[in-house]
Amino acid sequence: MNIRKATINDIESIKLIYNQGIEDRIATLETDVKDNEYIKNWLFRRPEKYTTIVLHDAEEILGFATINPYSSRCAYSDVGEVSIYIDREYRGKGFGTIILLELVKIAKNNKFHKLVLFALEKNKAGNKLYEKIGFKHVGVFKEQGKIEGEYVDIVIKELLLD
Template identity: 50%
Template structure:
């Protein structure tokens, strides 16, 4: 599967696939505290904020987008301009097949080219698939925010991870 995978910069015409995959992540309740699925107007505004340093990449197999990853602003404070937040979302049918690793390899290169020295991410302690990917790609656990967010009416913990580039 990996040999037929292409990673490239996302384009506006990719928004339908990006929305579909992101909404799967929202619905599955393993990758985000977001509760409401997103529509095209939301994602077009999001995409316009992800130009330049804050890249969005897509993973494509046989002309089908099967995953995406983005570098996101970590903080508005200039002291943190070298730190990016990370998002990775893979289509349900392709999770656990190396797509995330392929995306992250490319995203790390772009992050370095855009003067980021560190990437941080927030994940759930129960998201074993995500953690396996991040540890494999050289991220380390920094800590856990206890009862950081609410999911399905209950407080849940959020794990912080980082990678120095």
């Protein structure tokens, strides 16, 4: 397995993995599958500090992780919001740990003070991964959004990097 910075050539693979997360209803509140233009705008039209990395073998991308802007306010410029998605075929095999540890290292190198994430409370595997890496539980947004007509809770986690 190798990890590298994502390139524009990875858009198709990233889109497929992200859309799996949407379809599986455990990783995001998004409900509409995304196209290449959406992925391009989300991940490749922002300052360099906000990076996306891919985990791959010799043949394919197995997952991706990204540091997104937490807020447009300058007071939050040292806070990054984390997103991580693993191809459904490779979930539960330790790849999330590998890519998330690398993302934390990159965040430290890019002088982030803190990483935050928002996860569906029902995503037990994801929440277990975040805690394994050191993210601390901050709170819960009760009934924060809807999936298939049902309100769901969102957990908030943070990792101080200093």
